[in-house]
Amino acid sequence: xxxxxxxxVLEAEFQPDVTGDGPVISARDVRVWYGTTxxxxxxxxxxxxxxxxxxxxxxxxxxxxxxxxxxxxxMGLLPAGAKRDGEVRxxxxxxxxxxxxxxxxxxxxxxxMIFQEPMTRLNPLLRVSAHFEEAIRQHEPKLPKREVTQRAxxxxxxxGIPPTxxxxxxxxxxxxxxxxxxxxxxxxxxxxxxxxxxxxTALDVLVEAQIVQILNDLRRDFRTSLLLITHxxxxxxxxxxxxxxxxxxxxxxxxxxxxxxxxxxxxxxxELLRSTISLRTTGLNFIPGSPPDLIDPPPxxxxxxxxxxxMAVCATTDPITIERPGGGQVECWAVGPTDLIPAGxxxxxxxxxxxxxxxx
Amino acid sequence: MPTKPDLIDVRDLSVHFGLRGGTLGxxxxxxxxxxxxxxxxxxxxxxxxxxxxxxxxxxxxxxxxxxxxxxxxxxxxxxxxxGADLTSMSRSELRALRQSIQMVFQDPSAALNPSMxxxxxxxxxxxxHGMKSSVERRERVVEALERVGLSPVQLFLDKxxxxxxxxxxxxxxxxxxxxxxxxxxxxxxxxxxxxxxVRAKILQLMLDLKQDLGLSxxxxxxxxxxxxxxxxxxxxxxxxxIVEIGDTxxxxxxxxxxxxxxxxxxAPDPDPARAVAKDLPRGEVPDAAxxxxxxSFHPRCPExxxxxxxxxxxxxxxxxxxxxRRTPEEYDAESAAVGSLDALARPDTSVHVGRGGAxxxxxxLDRIRDEEPDEPLWRGVADVTDDGAGVRVDFxxxxxxxxxxxxxVDVACVLYPDDSPDDSAGG
Ligand SMILES: Nc1ncnc2c1ncn2[C@@H]1O[C@H](COP(=O)(O)OP(=O)(O)OP(=O)(O)O)[C@@H](O)[C@H]1O
Ligand SMILES: Nc1ncnc2c1ncn2[C@@H]1O[C@H](COP(=O)(O)OP(=O)(O)O)[C@@H](O)[C@H]1O
Ligand code: SF4
Ligand code: SF4
Ligand SMILES: [Mg+2]
Ligand SMILES: [Mg+2]
Numbered sequence: 001x002x003x004x005x006x007x008x009v010l011e012a013e014f015q016p017d018v019t020g021d022g023p024v025i026s027a028r029d030v031r032v033w034y035g036t037t038x039x040x041x042x043x044x045x046x047x048x049x050x051x052x053x054x055x056x057x058x059x060x061x062x063x064x065x066x067x068x069x070x071x072x073x074x075m076g077l078l079p080a081g082a083k084r085d086g087e088v089r090x091x092x093x094x095x096x097x098x099x100x101x102x103x104x105x106x107x108x109x110x111x112x113m114i115f116q117e118p119m120t121r122l123n124p125l126l127r128v129s130a131h132f133e134e135a136i137r138q139h140e141p142k143l144p145k146r147e148v149t150q151r152a153x154x155x156x157x158x159x160g161i162p163p164t165x166x167x168x169x170x171x172x173x174x175x176x177x178x179x180x181x182x183x184x185x186x187x188x189x190x191x192x193x194x195x196x197x198x199x200x201t202a203l204d205v206l207v208e209a210q211i212v213q214i215l216n217d218l219r220r221d222f223r224t225s226l227l228l229i230t231h232x233x234x235x236x237x238x239x240x241x242x243x244x245x246x247x248x249x250x251x252x253x254x255x256x257x258x259x260x261x262x263x264x265x266x267x268x269x270x271e272l273l274r275s276t277i278s279l280r281t282t283g284l285n286f287i288p289g290s291p292p293d294l295i296d297p298p299p300x301x302x303x304x305x306x307x308x309x310x311m312a313v314c315a316t317t318d319p320i321t322i323e324r325p326g327g328g329q330v331e332c333w334a335v336g337p338t339d340l341i342p343a344g345x346x347x348x349x350x351x352x353x354x355x356x357x358x359x360x
Numbered sequence: 361m362p363t364k365p366d367l368i369d370v371r372d373l374s375v376h377f378g379l380r381g382g383t384l385g386x387x388x389x390x391x392x393x394x395x396x397x398x399x400x401x402x403x404x405x406x407x408x409x410x411x412x413x414x415x416x417x418x419x420x421x422x423x424x425x426x427x428x429x430x431x432x433x434x435x436x437x438x439x440x441x442x443g444a445d446l447t448s449m450s451r452s453e454l455r456a457l458r459q460s461i462q463m464v465f466q467d468p469s470a471a472l473n474p475s476m477x478x479x480x481x482x483x484x485x486x487x488x489h490g491m492k493s494s495v496e497r498r499e500r501v502v503e504a505l506e507r508v509g510l511s512p513v514q515l516f517l518d519k520x521x522x523x524x525x526x527x528x529x530x531x532x533x534x535x536x537x538x539x540x541x542x543x544x545x546x547x548x549x550x551x552x553x554x555x556x557x558v559r560a561k562i563l564q565l566m567l568d569l570k571q572d573l574g575l576s577x578x579x580x581x582x583x584x585x586x587x588x589x590x591x592x593x594x595x596x597x598x599x600x601x602i603v604e605i606g607d608t609x610x611x612x613x614x615x616x617x618x619x620x621x622x623x624x625x626x627a628p629d630p631d632p633a634r635a636v637a638k639d640l641p642r643g644e645v646p647d648a649a650x651x652x653x654x655x656s657f658h659p660r661c662p663e664x665x666x667x668x669x670x671x672x673x674x675x676x677x678x679x680x681x682x683x684x685r686r687t688p689e690e691y692d693a694e695s696a697a698v699g700s701l702d703a704l705a706r707p708d709t710s711v712h713v714g715r716g717g718a719x720x721x722x723x724x725l726d727r728i729r730d731e732e733p734d735e736p737l738w739r740g741v742a743d744v745t746d747d748g749a750g751v752r753v754d755f756x757x758x759x760x761x762x763x764x765x766x767x768x769v770d771v772a773c774v775l776y777p778d779d780s781p782d783d784s785a786g787g
Contacts, residue, residue, distance in 0.1 A: 062557050063555045150688060153688060156684075157683075157685075160681070160684055162680035162681065162683045162684050163683055163684075163688075163691055164680050164683065164695070164701060174644045175417075175644070176644045177644070204416040204417050204582065204644065204645060205416055205582050205583075205584075205623060206416060206622060206623070206626050206640060206644075206660075208626070209625075209626035209628070209638060209640050210640055210642075212628070213638065213640065231555065231556045233556075233630045234627070237628065237629060238628055238629070238632075258632045261630065261631065262633070271557075272556070272557065273630060275556065275557050275560050276630055277559060277563070277583075277585045277589060278585050278627075278628075278629060278630050278631075279584065279585050279612075279624075279627055280629075280631075281588075282589075284560040284563060284564045285560060286557060286558075286560040286561045286564070287557050290525060290527075
């Protein structure tokens with residue numbers, strides 16, 4: 001998409017209206033693969049979802065299933081050697097095909113990212129003030145210094161960091177404060193969409209809960225759309241509107257958190273929830289085996305070798321994405337469409353026994 | 361329930377670390393201080409029991425666990441095991457002790473030597489402890505690997521850590537821990553680095569090992585959910601102290617210490633229907649080198665009262681938090697009247713604040729008080745008097761609450777005065 005060059009300051013003021021009903025982010029058949037000597041690791045393999053303004057989508061799944069790759073792919077922050085395909089539209093504009101310059105303009109100002117370990121993203125030699133000045137100047141170079149400080153202090157204040165700490169260095173902050181600092185940095189340009197990749201994993205229990213609450217308020221206060229990557233289904237339950245369950249590079253089920261968690265349709269979702277240890281756990285459950293090698297995943301449904309409901313059809317034919325009863329999408333032969341299952345396809349699948357040898 | 365005999369009896373254990381190299385000392389405005397990583401802990405581990413140590417970072421859980429193996433030097437106190445005091449043992453006695461007490465660490469990758477095969481890693485301890493016959497060693501290694509579910513064993517014996525998944529590595533670590541036939545396993549966050557779906561598997565394995573080998577565990581974690589499922593008794597720790605200890609059921613049914621209640625509220629619940637808005641304590645675990653006065657939890661405690669240890673640093677936090685809610689203009693004016701907060705950086709119970717005149721400073725404090733009448737800090741303020749260009753704030757002296765009996769558990773909090781001593785009528 002071509003765009004007239006706008007004065008950066010004006011550009012900031014004349015942002016498109018966000019309050020429409022259209023999705024902020026719309027991903028279609030997104031694929032990301034890493035080239036290796038053994039072949040291509042298909043880390044994200046045909047993922048589609050929409051994110052509405054002010055909505056939080058939780059992305060869960062076992063480690064290695066492609067969550068971080070998807071998050072970075074949406075931002076255009078993939079490492080060298082990674083390739084991607086498909087379509088990611090930000091308010092209708094295709095971000096995967098735009099020029100690097102436009103993509104850079106979009107990142108930071110419209111798309112933000114929060115990482116697990118804030119210290120690796122903060123420069124220990126720079127004061128907090130310098131971090132903010134740099135972030136703002138990059139996108140709005142003509143903003144007067146007073147304005148810059150003002151915006152930075154506002155963002156910090158929202159995160160509960162007092163103005164007295166504006167001239168401090170990152171190491172003078174506690175872990176939770178650093179993470180709030182990172183969120184403030186991501187928010188200072190008021191992006192419409194933020195990817196947060198395991199933002200609380202490195203934090204203490206109480207601080208984790210505080211940050212979850214902050215993320216929760218974010219969508220209400222600013223209509224920021226958030227993709228929250230986590231392995232903690234408890235956090236999804238508490239902070240997300242919708243959930244996408246990822247397995248071996250695919251989103252196998254997505255829908256409203258209340259629907260999906262109350263009546264999971266996909267066997268993987270069900271097993272993942274059952275294996276989570278919570279305060280109400282009275283017995284231990286687990287999924288045998290481990291996720292497949294993404295260079296050479298099993299044919300048909302990738303969960304078939306571990307699935308307690310696997311049928312003959314599952315081992316040969318990719319399941320089809322269908323409307324989820326209760327809303328959302330799911331891809332699993334056990335849910336449907338039954339009329340496409342060939343004769344004899346519903347017979348129980350003979351699975352190899354899974355020992356610890358196959359285990360994660 | 362018949363009480364099992366005590367296996368480990370820890371009495372008043374302290375482990376203090378000196379802050380060498382004055383940098384940190386200078387930073388915190390103190391000469392060469394100490395970190396009281398473990399600060400007067402008494403606890404017993406009974407035969408066949410799982411004792412949980414639960415708390416946030418820096419509460420001293422790992423240091424305590426390491427002290428049980430003689431890996432962290434006790435500053436004072438005793439650790440009784442089998443009638444001997446572990447804190448006064450020689451190196452060789454400690455080495456012999458490792459046949460009986462073993463440790464499992466959080467990060468299985470860091471715990472395993474990358475250049476040793478599984479067979480070597482598990483057999484090494486046997487060799488160190490003088491088992492000369494390699495055939496015999498091999499037998500014991502195979503047996504241990506089978507016990508931890510790494511079968512067929514032949515598939516694993518010659519593998520290196522890099523060939524194993526996280527869960528498999530933790531199984532190897534467990535095999536190495538049990539190969540000597542220990543009676544106690546100190547497990548420091550054994551599942552927290554593992555993927556969600558693997559945690560239950562390793563926890564199940566630990567349960568099986570306990571059953572099959574008659575082990576007792578000290579289970580260290582910050583995760584209340586796994587502790588609730590796994591432990592018979594739980595000690596909640598904060599900044600080097602046990603603040604509440606009792607049977608798991610009672611701790612969860614009737615949490616008493618405000619910190620225990622806070623941890624319970626914070627635990628995420630995967631049932632969206634139950635996930636309610638939470639009233640969380642503010643702030644974070646403070647620097648252990650300069651802990652809060654009185655009760656260490658007081659800066660975060662929603663129930664704190666006058667004698668909980670209020671001091672200058674709390675006033676600083678109050679002002680700073682207040683300023684996150686003010687407009688920039690108000691902040692500029694108020695901070696000019698208050699002046700530098702450096703005077704509020706030390707643990708003083710009487711402090712001068714302000715440079716813009718007593719009235720100006722007093723009105724700022726009054727304003728905060730009007731806005732936040734329920735702020736516990738006000739309960740700790742004894743007096744505010746005019747003092748030069750500002751005011752002097754005097755706080756009530758704090759008390760450092762000791763662990764006391766309260767309804768079947770022990771709690772260290774002024775809200776729970778002792779309910780048991782010499783009271784034969786009590787039960
Ligand atoms: N070798 C050491 N030298 C100096 N200070 C230390 C040392 N080991 C631990 N500490 C300090 O002792 C305190 C307790 O640390 P410890 O590692 O025991 O806590 P923990 O409860 O295990 O925390 P975490 O949950 O982060 O593992 C901390 O303030 C820590 O910085
Ligand atoms: N830079 C990279 N080069 C090669 N492979 C990678 C790279 N980053 C991730 N992968 C692989 O891609 C897959 C998905 O990884 P990732 O997106 O990090 O998953 P998750 O965040 O769900 O744990 C894994 O098999 C991982 O090993
Ligand atoms: S498609 Fe078949 S194997 Fe895959 S999840 Fe559904 S039932 Fe299980
Ligand atoms: S003594 Fe009890 S009430 Fe006082 S601060 Fe500590 S925990 Fe809170
Ligand atoms: Mg990841
Ligand atoms: Mg520790």
